[in-house]
Amino acid sequence: MASAAVSTRQRARSGADLWALLAIPGILILGAFFLLPLVLMALRSVTDPSPANYLVLTSSSIYVRVLVNTFVVAGCCTVICLLLGYPYAYAMHRAGPKLAAVLTIAIVLPFWSSALVRSYAWLVLLRENGVINGWLLSAHLIATPFRILRTNTAVIIGMCHILLPFMVFPIYAAMRRIDPTLLPAAAVLGANPFRAMRKVFVPLSLPGVYAGSLIVFIVALGFFVVPALLGGPRSMMFSELIVTTVYELLEFGQGAAMAIVLVASALMALAVASRFVRLGDALNYGSR
Amino acid sequence: MSPARLHPLLLGYAIFLAFVLVAPTLIVALMSFSAGVLLRFPPQGFSWRWYGYFLGADTWTRSIETSAEVGAATAAISAVVGTLMALGLVRGRYRWPQLLNGLVVGPMLVPPVVIAIGLYFMFVRLHLVGTYSGMIAAHTALALPYVVVVVSSSLRNFDRTLERAANSLGAGPVRTFFKVTLPLILPSVGAGALFAFITSWDELIVAYFLSTPAVRTLPVVMWGAAQDTTDPTLAAVATFLSVITVAFLLIARLLGYRTRAA
Amino acid sequence: MSGALSLREVSKTYDRVRAVDRISLDVVAGEFVTLLGPSGSGKTTTLQMITGFVDPDEGQIILDGRELTALASHRRNIGMVFQNYALFPHMNVEQNIAFPLEARGIDRAERRRRIGRALDLVGLGGFERRLPRQLSGGQQQRVALARAIVFQPPLLLMDEPLGALDKKLRDRLQLEIMELSRTLGVTVIYVTHDQEEALAMSNRIAVFHRGRIEQVGPPAELYERPASVFVAGFVGDSNMFTGTLDAEVLRSGPWQLRVDRAKTACLGHATAATIVVRPERLRVEPASVGDEAGLAGIVRQAIYLGATMKYVIELSDGRRVNARMHAGSQSSSIGVGDAVGVSWDIADGIVLPGEPEQTSLAGEPDGSP
Numbered sequence: 033m034a035s036a037a038v039s040t041r042q043r044a045r046s047g048a049d050l051w052a053l054l055a056i057p058g059i060l061i062l063g064a065f066f067l068l069p070l071v072l073m074a075l076r077s078v079t080d081p082s083p084a085n086y087l088v089l090t091s092s093s094i095y096v097r098v099l100v101n102t103f104v105v106a107g108c109c110t111v112i113c114l115l116l117g118y119p120y121a122y123a124m125h126r127a128g129p130k131l132a133a134v135l136t137i138a139i140v141l142p143f144w145s146s147a148l149v150r151s152y153a154w155l156v157l158l159r160e161n162g163v164i165n166g167w168l169l170s171a172h173l174i175a176t177p178f179r180i181l182r183t184n185t186a187v188i189i190g191m192c193h194i195l196l197p198f199m200v201f202p203i204y205a206a207m208r209r210i211d212p213t214l215l216p217a218a219a220v221l222g223a224n225p226f227r228a229m230r231k232v233f234v235p236l237s238l239p240g241v242y243a244g245s246l247i248v249f250i251v252a253l254g255f256f257v258v259p260a261l262l263g264g265p266r267s268m269m270f271s272e273l274i275v276t277t278v279y280e281l282l283e284f285g286q287g288a289a290m291a292i293v294l295v296a297s298a299l300m301a302l303a304v305a306s307r308f309v310r311l312g313d314a315l316n317y318g319s320r
Numbered sequence: 321m322s323p324a325r326l327h328p329l330l331l332g333y334a335i336f337l338a339f340v341l342v343a344p345t346l347i348v349a350l351m352s353f354s355a356g357v358l359l360r361f362p363p364q365g366f367s368w369r370w371y372g373y374f375l376g377a378d379t380w381t382r383s384i385e386t387s388a389e390v391g392a393a394t395a396a397i398s399a400v401v402g403t404l405m406a407l408g409l410v411r412g413r414y415r416w417p418q419l420l421n422g423l424v425v426g427p428m429l430v431p432p433v434v435i436a437i438g439l440y441f442m443f444v445r446l447h448l449v450g451t452y453s454g455m456i457a458a459h460t461a462l463a464l465p466y467v468v469v470v471v472s473s474s475l476r477n478f479d480r481t482l483e484r485a486a487n488s489l490g491a492g493p494v495r496t497f498f499k500v501t502l503p504l505i506l507p508s509v510g511a512g513a514l515f516a517f518i519t520s521w522d523e524l525i526v527a528y529f530l531s532t533p534a535v536r537t538l539p540v541v542m543w544g545a546a547q548d549t550t551d552p553t554l555a556a557v558a559t560f561l562s563v564i565t566v567a568f569l570l571i572a573r574l575l576g577y578r579t580r581a582a
Numbered sequence: 583m584s585g586a587l588s589l590r591e592v593s594k595t596y597d598r599v600r601a602v603d604r605i606s607l608d609v610v611a612g613e614f615v616t617l618l619g620p621s622g623s624g625k626t627t628t629l630q631m632i633t634g635f636v637d638p639d640e641g642q643i644i645l646d647g648r649e650l651t652a653l654a655s656h657r658r659n660i661g662m663v664f665q666n667y668a669l670f671p672h673m674n675v676e677q678n679i680a681f682p683l684e685a686r687g688i689d690r691a692e693r694r695r696r697i698g699r700a701l702d703l704v705g706l707g708g709f710e711r712r713l714p715r716q717l718s719g720g721q722q723q724r725v726a727l728a729r730a731i732v733f734q735p736p737l738l739l740m741d742e743p744l745g746a747l748d749k750k751l752r753d754r755l756q757l758e759i760m761e762l763s764r765t766l767g768v769t770v771i772y773v774t775h776d777q778e779e780a781l782a783m784s785n786r787i788a789v790f791h792r793g794r795i796e797q798v799g800p801p802a803e804l805y806e807r808p809a810s811v812f813v814a815g816f817v818g819d820s821n822m823f824t825g826t827l828d829a830e831v832l833r834s835g836p837w838q839l840r841v842d843r844a845k846t847a848c849l850g851h852a853t854a855a856t857i858v859v860r861p862e863r864l865r866v867e868p869a870s871v872g873d874e875a876g877l878a879g880i881v882r883q884a885i886y887l888g889a890t891m892k893y894v895i896e897l898s899d900g901r902r903v904n905a906r907m908h909a910g911s912q913s914s915s916i917g918v919g920d921a922v923g924v925s926w927d928i929a930d931g932i933v934l935p936g937e938p939e940q941t942s943l944a945g946e947p948d949g950s951p
Contacts, residue, residue: 055408055420058464062423063459069438070430076441116337123334126326138338140573144515145345145565146522147570148539149558152546156351156359161362164348193341217668219655220633222733228656231681235672238322245430254431256525261546262442271433278437279529279748288441291434298429 073288080285088286089293093238095273102270103297104251105184105259107189110199113248114241116192121240124200143197151261154190155181158262182253182264190258197245198251206240206274207233246305250298270294352555369573370556375449376462379541387521387538390452394459401460401515402467403505409468410475417464424465432525435462440529450532452561458530459520466519470576474508505578514572518565583613584646585736587632587663591606592641593785594627598922601627602794605872609771611646611736614763616780617642620816625773628790629741632771634658645690645737659767661730661738666744666897672687675701675725677711682733694730703762719750727759732765738763740772744779756783756825777817781805807859811938818843821864821903824937827855832933835899837877842928849935863930864905866893876925879903884918895924 072214077085124135157163158181165177180186184223218228256271261270274294278287307316355365374380405424414420427435439458440449445492448454477499486496502509524539531540540558587609594602601626609615617625630636631641633876643650650658669678681702683693701707704724715720723743730738740759744752762784763770780787781801788798789812797809808814815822820917825834827849838858849855869878882902884893886909893905894918894922903924916922 034441044568049412052405052408052412055412058405059409059420059423060463061401061457062427062461065439065457066430066435068362069435072442073434073438074382091918119330120334122419123326123330123575127331127334133330135334135338137573138341139570140344141566142341144518144522144569146524146539146558148522148524148543149348149561150344151555151560152542153348155546156348157344166361175547193818195383206488209670211666211668212668213668214670215635216635216655217662218670218681219635220658220660220662221682221729222467223657224654224656232670236670241434249428254547255431256431256433257543261900269894271431274437278440282865283361287437291431291437296436298431302429302566313741 076285077288077292080288082285085285085289088134088283088289095290097294098268098270098273100295101268102253103309105187105191105255105267105269106249108184108188109195109252110245110249112188112192113195113199114245117244118241120196120205121200121203121207139197139200143191143201147194147257148261149194151190151258154186154193155261158186158189171249181262184263184267186262186268187259187269189195190262191252191255194258195248195252195261198247201249203237203240204244206237210236227269229296242305247300247303250301253298253301254294332512337423346556349493349559349562352552353517354552354555357552359555369579370552371560373553374556374560378391380538383536383538383541384560386455386535390455390459391520391528394454395513395517396408397456398463398467398516399509402464402516403471405464406468406471406475410472424468425515427462427465432462435531438524443530449530450535452535455527455530455535455537458515458526459523462518462523462526463516463576466515468509469510470512470515471505472506474569478505485515509575511572511575514568514575518568518572521568522565523552585767586646587737587769587771588642588644589628589632589949590642590644592628592631592638592643594624594631594636594638602631602638605793605795606796607798608790609769612767613767613781614770614772614785616774616784616785617786618773618774618777618780618816620908623790624793625775625790629739629773631741631773633660633662634739639893644855645886651830659707659733659735661733661735663723663726663730663738663740663743665742667714667726667743669722669725669729671714673713674710674715674756674857675706675712677718678714679729682729686733688733696732697728703727703731703765704758705909710725719747719923720755723747723755731762731768734766736769738768740770740901742774743772745774745776753778759783762862768893779907781817785856787817789816791816808934810857810932811856811936813859814856814932814934816936818904819861819904821859822938823857827851827853832857835901837899839931840928841933849933853935854937856937858932858934859903859926859930861892861904861906862890863926864903865925866895866905866916866922867925868909868916870925876923879922881916881918881920881922884916895922897924 055138073125076082079144089099109309120135120139124132124139127135153163159165160177160179160181162181165174168174180189214232214236215228223231254271255269256275259267259269260275265270270290271294274287274290277283279292281287351359351361351363351371353366353368354360354363355367355369356363393459409417409420409424412528435458443454443458444542446454448457482500482504483496486500491499522535522539524543525539527540529545530536538561542554542561545554545557589607592605593600605624605628607615617628619625627636627756631638632650634650634653638651641651645658646662654883670681673681676697679697680693683696686749688696697710698707699736701709704727706721706724706728709717709721709725714725717725726743744755744758747755756779759770764774768899772780772783781804784801785803786798786800789796789804791810791812797804799807804813804817808817811822814820821836823832823834823839825832825839827841828851830840830843832841832855834857841857855941866881867874867876877897879895879897881893883892884892885892889909890906893907894902897904905924
């Protein structure tokens with residue numbers, strides 16, 4: 033209220049909202065190097081040589097299969113991250129300050145460290161003569177090395193490792209917003225701990241769950257590095273297909289069309305979910 | 321209110337998961353000091369030999385320089401432009417604020433492959449592929465949102481009566497900004513700059529499309545090598561990448577705590 | 583009638599600090615007892631031990647013959663109004679009030695009836711569908727109250743429930759809460775640091791200080807016959823003269839103040855003691871009346887408070903006292919700068935052992951005997 037009043041007065045005095053002008057350089061950079069390339073690409077998808085580019089998707093079953101697989105993998109990652117992340121966020125929320133700091137660092141480091149480095153680590157761990165197989169064999173827990181590299185399982189493991197923070201941060205933030213006296217209040221009003229969780233705590237943390245699930249799903253749709261390193265032909269994701277089309281087949285128009293399809297899928301997911309979610313919350317990682 | 325004790329099962333779960341999250345990178349780091357030629361865990365013996373190979377090879381060292389230069393320039397530009405943008409977004413009034421917010425979070429949500437290809441198409445025409453300026457421009461677009469998010473959140477917590485107090489004490493708007501506002505949000509600007517550096521430092525896909533054999537960042541070279549081999553040199557490269565990231569991240573978090581205390 | 587609460591030698595230690603130190607208190611069914619004390623005096627911890635949010639290290643808490651300490655919070659059947667109300671933000675008024683009834687498995691028809699009656703009691707009929715954030719502070723307070731009494735608990739706890747409200751509303755809700763507790767016959771334990779609120783509302787007040795109860799008694803007793811210097815200072819305004827007790831006088835600075843022998847018989851010779859005089863018991867007369875006028879001083883401030891006048895008088899040794907008298911009485915002609923004499927009836931001088939505590943800046947007094 034107060035700041036609105038101030039800026040109105042400023043506007044009245046100087047004829048323009050001077051604060052608003054400060055955003056211009058940023059808008060120009062994002063416009064030129066983020067928005068413009070996307071617009072040009074959209075144009076290219078219908079002009080190089082023609083909108084028939086989009087028909088490539090029907091030319092072979094591989095495109096649909098990869099697109100479906102992309103959605104399946106993204107969906108699996110969302111569910112797994114939710115199941116793993118909710119209790120983790122709860123532990124972060126209820127832990128003492130020292131443990132909370134340790135748990136936070138353990139989740140912040142993966143968020144910022146390179147997807148390439150971690151995919152490489154999983155590659156080393158999961159391959160047939162890798163670290164985990166070595167342990168299991170020497171402990172006589174398995175007779176022959178397991179093979180999960182080049183499968184969806186390996187891809188999902190690697191992706192969940194990277195995506196978990198996207199789930200945990202919004203849920204944790206939602207939990208922190210819950211008034212800490214509500215659970216004691218529920219208890220003294222006669223609710224046993226299970227009932228207090230079910231009726232009070234979980235419903236109040238749902239905004240974080242929605243936000244986290246949406247972000248994980250959308251980010252998962254665009255994954256490239258993890259499936260490229262850990263996956264195989266049968267676990268291919270759409271981003272890989274786009275890179276192949278552009279970089280190896282040099283079919284720029286078709287690649288552009290496929291990129292637009294991928295963005296459109298993400299936008300659709302966003303549109304469906306945006307009714308439930310405060311996006312601003314979901315994206316506020318850096319400050320935590 | 322007294323916090324109910326964390327259930328031991330839940331506590332154990334959280335600690336286990338925290339360990340699993342950190343373990344892969346740690347194991348690779350340990351293996352990078354192996355004296356043997358094969359990647360084994362636990363590593364056989366201790367040696368710096370793989371770091372020797374890594375830091376002795378021209379391809380690697382040149383890519384480190386490229387990464388550092390691109391990252392530093394990205395961080396500097398993002399910090400200045402992002403801080404201005406955060407000031408504008410938090411304090412200015414716009415006709416379509418949602419649209420502007422969409423523009424800011426866009427680079428975080430649009431699949432990186434799509435951004436990379438879009439930029440590639442555009443930069444081919446502009447002859448910016450394989451140039452530092454092209455790489456820096458692209459990484460700035462990716463890193464800017466992080467600076468905006470961090471600085472905005474610190475600006476929203478900023479007590480504006482301090483500025484009114486400065487005004488009432490006779491300081492003009494410019495003086496007030498540089499003497500009162502900027503010093504108080506500076507830690508978060510610093511944190512934002514570090515996040516921007518890390519974004520650029522770790523970024524693979526856009527850099528992959530915009531690089532040429534002459535100008536390649538460290539992740540791009542590592543990506544190329546990781547396709548063919550997993551020899552311990554890569555473990556050393558991965559560890560080097562991570563150590564820099566973690567160091568910058570810890571500094572950024574310390575700055576974050578200072579912001580909160582202020 | 584149920585709702586008899588008894589605390590027996592209850593203690594709680596945090597990090598080697600005794601937050602609550604062997605407290606005993608018996609509350610009769612239907613009584614309104616206030617726990618009064620500065621922050622950190624142990625009153626909130628005591629309340630939390632009654633609700634079960636905090637487990638006592640030792641001692642017993644007994645409600646109607648039933649030991650509470652072994653019971654989880656949700657089995658204690660105690661009503662509580664929280665300082666910030668703790669209304670569930672995702673539930674409307676009706677759902678909030680239904681919450682304790684649902685937890686007790688009460689059927690829908692009965693729930694409806696009880697919610698309706700509780701809302702009528704707090705004067706919020708018709709607000710069933712509102713969300714907490716759509717209510718004013720006073721209305722939220724009433725919902726919290728309705729929710730705390732709807733399951734007819736024998737004991738109602740209130741933790742500074744009026745702290746966030748402005749003065750007018752606070753005064754009105756004080757009356758409403760008192761009436762409600764009488765109507766329901768419920769026992770109330772009321773926590774506050776506001777001594778005026780405590781004096782106004784309670785049957786009895788327990789004054790907390792450093793984890794102990796300094797005195798328990800009806801408001802008038804606390805005011806007229808405080809048991810310690812702390813109670814005298816915390817409950818009501820007071821003027822204090824500290825010094826050494828010597829036969830029938832207290833040596834305080836340049837003065838020898840006469841004391842009532844009968845009252846000081848139990849105090850030893852040459853002990854540190856304090857005379858407490860309430861501002862309205864001080865007599866202030868123009869110095870010209872005669873030498874008998876008492877302690878000499880000069881009026882520094884005369885403050886008009888409507889029904890009364892308040893005077894701040896600087897005595898000849900530099901310390902200041904407050905006096906209060908009816909506006910319009912003969913002394914009201916006294917003005918700032920006038921030389922006056924200050925005195926009181928010996929019977930109005932309350933003599934207590936010890937000295938008032940210094941402020942933290944001055945450090946702890948030695949307290950040598």
